[in-house]
Amino acid sequence: MYKYNEQELIGLYSSGLALRGQIEEIADRVWDGGFRNLCWIGIGGTWASAQQAVVHMRERSALDFFAENAAEYLATGNRRIGEGTCAVFSSVTGTTEEMVSAVRKLKASGAKAVGFVDTPDTPLWELADEVISCPKNEQLKFFMLADRLMYREGVFPEYDDYYEVLDRYLAADLAAVEREADGFAKAFCEKNRDNALTYFVGAGALYGATYSYAMCYWEEMHWMRTKSIHAAEFFHGMLEIIDEDTPVVVLQGEDSQRPLTERVIRFLEKVSGNYTVIDSKDYPMPGIPDRYRGSIAHLIVHAVTNRIDLNLEEMTGHDMNIRRYYRKADY
Amino acid sequence: MYKYNEQELIGLYSSGLALRGQIEEIADRVWDGGFRNLCWIGIGGTWASAQQAVVHMRERSALDFFAENAAEYLATGNRRIGEGTCAVFSSVTGTTEEMVSAVRKLKASGAKAVGFVDTPDTPLWELADEVISCPKNEQLKFFMLADRLMYREGVFPEYDDYYEVLDRYLAADLAAVEREADGFAKAFCEKNRDNALTYFVGAGALYGATYSYAMCYWEEMHWMRTKSIHAAEFFHGMLEIIDEDTPVVVLQGEDSQRPLTERVIRFLEKVSGNYTVIDSKDYPMPGIPDRYRGSIAHLIVHAVTNRIDLNLEEMTGHDMNIRRYYRKADY
Structure with missing residues (x-):
């Protein structure tokens, strides 16, 4: 790896x-x-x-x-x-x-x-x-x-237990997610490395992650074109430009806004032949109870996208640390 | 017309x-x-x-x-x-x-x-x-x-005068903007109608207009691919994917956030050979004092983009009222 x-x-x-x-x-x-x-x-x-x-x-x-x-x-x-x-x-x-x-x-x-x-x-x-x-x-x-x-x-009474659990399991579990996700990530990169444009959809605490993954990683580090959209907004414009082969990636978490990405996935199942779901739920986090997963789903998905980034870098030879303009040109 | x-x-x-x-x-x-x-x-x-x-x-x-x-x-x-x-x-x-x-x-x-x-x-x-x-x-x-x-x-003391001015001049002035902008709009559509992807950048009260113009008009009505971005955010990712021929459209207004789009334009002047600025300031609004223009700049720009929409419809024959999925499919 x-x-x-x-x-x-x-x-x-x-x-x-x-x-x-x-x-x-x-x-x-x-x-x-x-x-x-x-x-x-x-x-x-x-x-x-x-x-x-x-x-x-x-x-x-x-x-x-x-x-x-x-x-x-x-x-x-x-x-x-x-x-x-x-x-x-x-x-x-x-x-x-x-x-x-x-x-x-x-x-x-x-x-x-x-x-x-x-x-x-x-x-x-x-x-x-x-x-x-x-x-x-x-x-x-x-x-x-x-x-x-x-x-x-006073709205987070399980705070002590929650962090005790994270202290014990989170680090090793996330490292394991990266290992587990690597095969998927490699196949994803092989399929998507030459996309002219890739769409990313997310919701909840994963929306910010979706926005920054598209912008700060694919655009800024890989120099690949993206559009990110909130799952709530997908149905108010973007749906119309989905063809059978449009590449769409849904980053799905486990917080209260999961139903919003689920709805996008139901739509994509019908009209798209080229979508990928990266779902935190697909990755076990041994020791971490289900009720705590909503708050860490963005970290699970980040572990997966991190393997995508590294596989892309290895595959394309494009060093993620190179910038063309950012902090280089005067603007 | x-x-x-x-x-x-x-x-x-x-x-x-x-x-x-x-x-x-x-x-x-x-x-x-x-x-x-x-x-x-x-x-x-x-x-x-x-x-x-x-x-x-x-x-x-x-x-x-x-x-x-x-x-x-x-x-x-x-x-x-x-x-x-x-x-x-x-x-x-x-x-x-x-x-x-x-x-x-x-x-x-x-x-x-x-x-x-x-x-x-x-x-x-x-x-x-x-x-x-x-x-x-x-x-x-x-x-x-x-x-x-x-x-x-108590923070809008000129309210009566402002609306008196709008009542007298706004409607005719905006109709005149559409007439003045039509030549530009036609040339813009000829140049951009076949873009695989068009970027839209805006700020201030025009950011929402930029977001919805890209999504609700180009995506939903013209079925053309877009990405919209806030001018403040342009420099934190998107700048890296700007090649000489990347189509970028800046919608520029006259409120407090005008400096944010001005900065994007300065950058585009250096690295892009394919950008368009739609600037409310280019359109006179006879009778309306400069100090009131910031609050109506989005209406001026909308008058220009409305001519783009109509020219696109005429040129491509794609009826803006047709939807593929919205309120048609069950999702």
């Missing part, structure tokens, strides 16, 4: 879960200090993760929370952001232009910023009022913070 | 503006009755219009307002919707499945519903607590309601 190192993968997920103590301390300080609303702010991939956090919280929480796009906030502003706002963001480099300006602006308005900044001693690392530095696991870190706040809100 | 009837167009826009008395009465009742938050709810094209209304309100308002997708609301719920919520929606047919269920659900939660339902005596017409029935002008109607509420909020 190309670039598969089980121990490294387990270590990677475990390092995310190991942040729980730090995240709990920060979440508890935020909770105890009081806040008016919670703003998940990002751009590009981190905007997608912000939307995932919001959908995840909508399953339970009555807090006032929302997602904000950094560039839109800079241009238009948002009067909900100010004194009493807790803004949460994530950044790998700590230097993303729109994010640096947006965090500066929201702090000037009186908001506090909690940052997951992978690279210390960078502008975003310095701007954050509370900061955690540990690479990767962006969604997991967001969900851990959201979960702790929901625990304090 | 194919299917161009100036008097009919002027009559159409005027009929929208003529609803102001009715809309003001409803908005004033909503305001005087008090409300906790304002929910713009829709699906497909009306979800796009809901997002446009929200961006428009963000320019000024400190009220608590948000957009909600009907199918997501049905699947996941939204604890912000309940007693004290004023939900606003629009429907041409009055029967859209997801909308009927969503309005039923939000009313059961204690929310009130204001509906623009073009067809009387339909399920949505009956469900609305307040209802206005007059075909077309969906965005104009949404913005008129938003504007009246913002006037009552």
Whole structure:
């Protein structure tokens, strides 16, 4: 298996879960200090993760929370952001232009910023009022913070058991999913590597993952054309351009919006001869009870798409680290 | 000019503006009755219009307002919707499945519903607590309601003058835009009618218009493939797949997010040989002061894209009223 190192993968997920103590301390300080609303702010991939956090919280929480796009906030502003706002963001480099300006602006308005900044001693690392530095696991870190706040809100009573289970099983189970999915991923890449355009459909906490998978992986890293669409919206336009051979990939999770992707799949069964379903439910996660799978389905699907990415890279020889324009050209 | 009837167009826009008395009465009742938050709810094209209304309100308002997708609301719920919520929606047919269920659900939660339902005596017409029935002008109607509420909020002091100006000039000016844009539209269609895939980029109150133009017009009505993207997000993935000949259309308005599309255009100038900018600023609107153009830019651009649609229909012979699957197949 190309670039598969089980121990490294387990270590990677475990390092995310190991942040729980730090995240709990920060979440508890935020909770105890009081806040008016919670703003998940990002751009590009981190905007997608912000939307995932919001959908995840909508399953339970009555807090006032929302997602904000950094560039839109800079241009238009948002009067909900100010004194009493807790803004949460994530950044790998700590230097993303729109994010640096947006965090500066929201702090000037009186908001506090909690940052997951992978690279210390960078502008975003310095701007954050509370900061955690540990690479990767962006969604997991967001969900851990959201979960702790929901625990304090009183709407996540099984919090301790849930994380005990994740600590015990998640890392090894996800590494096993990558191994299991590799055969499927290779066949998928052989079939789809030359697509002129590939459609991706998702819903729930997997919609943000679908959006960023199409945009940040296929477009940005593989230079392949995609369109992503929310399953709820599929029936209000996109359905009309589905021919027998149109490549459509449905990323299906196990949260409250699963019925929305199920409906798309029923439609595709009738009219399409070229669709693929990547369903978290197809992958066992030994030790993890069914009732907890909805919240981790995006991680299961990510383990599958990660094998697609690596097989594509191996097959096409296109190095995923090369960029043509991003952070290279001046624009 | 194919299917161009100036008097009919002027009559159409005027009929929208003529609803102001009715809309003001409803908005004033909503305001005087008090409300906790304002929910713009829709699906497909009306979800796009809901997002446009929200961006428009963000320019000024400190009220608590948000957009909600009907199918997501049905699947996941939204604890912000309940007693004290004023939900606003629009429907041409009055029967859209997801909308009927969503309005039923939000009313059961204690929310009130204001509906623009073009067809009387339909399920949505009956469900609305307040209802206005007059075909077309969906965005104009949404913005008129938003504007009246913002006037009552005290953040739209020029309201009377603004609408006096629109009443006097908007309808004739928009009809003139369609006439002026027809030559451009014909040339655009000749160049782009056989595109395998066309990209659309927009921002601000025009982002929703960009999303729905790509999806509800090109995909649903012309059966042509598209991808739409917010200008803020363009630089976080999509830029990498721009080749010299990739067809990109930028819909540019004049609100606070104009700098976001300007940045995309600067990038395209450098790397693309096949992009088109449809800029509201290129069309004079005699009698309408510059300071009011930001709020009507989406209508100007719509007048241009309407000529594209009609030229495409004439050129390809593909009747825009035909659907393959929508409301035909059972799914």
